[in-house]
Amino acid sequence: EPEVTQTPSHQVTQMGQEVILRCVPISNHLYFYWYRQILGQKVEFLVSFYNNEISEKSEIFDDQFSVERPDGSNFTLKIRSTKLEDSAMYFCASSLPIAGANYEQYFGPGTRLTVT
Amino acid sequence: RKEVEQDPGPFNVPEGATVAFNCTYSNSASQSFFWYRQDCRKEPKLLMSVYSSGNEDGRFTAQLNRASQYISLLIRDSKLSDSATYLCVVNERNSGTYKYIFGTGTRLKVLA
Numbered sequence: 001e002p003e004v005t006q007t008p009s010h011q012v013t014q015m016g017q018e019v020i021l022r023c024v025p026i027s028n029h030l031y032f033y034w035y036r037q038i039l040g041q042k043v044e045f046l047v048s049f050y051n052n053e054i055s056e057k058s059e060i061f062d063d064q065f066s067v068e069r070p071d072g073s074n075f076t077l078k079i080r081s082t083k084l085e086d087s088a089m090y091f092c093a094s095s096l097p098i099a100g101a102n103y104e105q106y107f108g109p110g111t112r113l114t115v116t
Numbered sequence: 117r118k119e120v121e122q123d124p125g126p127f128n129v130p131e132g133a134t135v136a137f138n139c140t141y142s143n144s145a146s147q148s149f150f151w152y153r154q155d156c157r158k159e160p161k162l163l164m165s166v167y168s169s170g171n172e173d174g175r176f177t178a179q180l181n182r183a184s185q186y187i188s189l190l191i192r193d194s195k196l197s198d199s200a201t202y203l204c205v206v207n208e209r210n211s212g213t214y215k216y217i218f219g220t221g222t223r224l225k226v227l228a
Contacts, residue, residue, distance in 0.1 A: 031213075031214070033215070033216075035216070035218075041220075042203075042218045042219065042220045042221065043160060043203070043216075043218040044218070045215045045216060045217065048213050048214065048215055050213065055213035056210055056213045056215055058215075089157070091159055091160070093216075095214070103147075103148060103207055103214050104150065104162055104165060105162075105216060106162065107159040107160050107161070108159060109158065109159050110158075110159050112157075
């Protein structure tokens with residue numbers, strides 16, 4: 001069964017450093033997303049991406065964040081200058097837009113980001 | 117009012133029990149609805165989509181009431197392996213794009 005993959009599974013970084021989180025969505029999917037979940041809190045939407053551009057972003061997704069699809073398979077989230085409050089689990093998701101379908105999203109296993 | 121509201125639980129039930137979870141959502145224009153399951157420190161996994169007519173998948177039954185903006189999940193004959201957090205998810209559409217809004221989740225612990 002096809003699945004979304006993410007690397008690394010755990011990233012530890014110092015405050016102020018740049019990090020890049022990587023995702024490989026399901027191959028025939030066309031919509032891509034990033035969500036985050038701070039420990040003990042709910043999953044929060046960060047950004048959606050379609051047709052090589054951002055479709056929508058949340059208030060959390062400020063100028064420190066960027067996304068890219070550098071090739072046909074990878075989808076990345078970059079945080080330019082990490083803050084302590086960026087520590088969270090980051091989930092990538094993808095979906096296949098089929099007319100009349102529910103647009104179900106499938107999630108990767110997540111990258112746990114720890115900022116020290 | 118929170119966008120998607122759930123009772124956080126925990127619900128502690130014996131094996132074999134029937135348990136029901138409820139969820140309310142605030143955006144009446146929401147497009148589609150789901151229940152996901154999340155195990156500790158793992159990703160959300162799709163349990164089932166929720167349709168207005170109600171739908172069943174084995175021991176799981178989901179219902180949607182658009183007029184009341186209310187979604188439910190019923191688990192029959194609960195198993196130890198059902199222990200997890202159940203996330204109510206609403207899919208919102210904004211100018212042709214979609215995003216998920218998650219509830220905080222309801223924790224279920226099935227006891228032997």
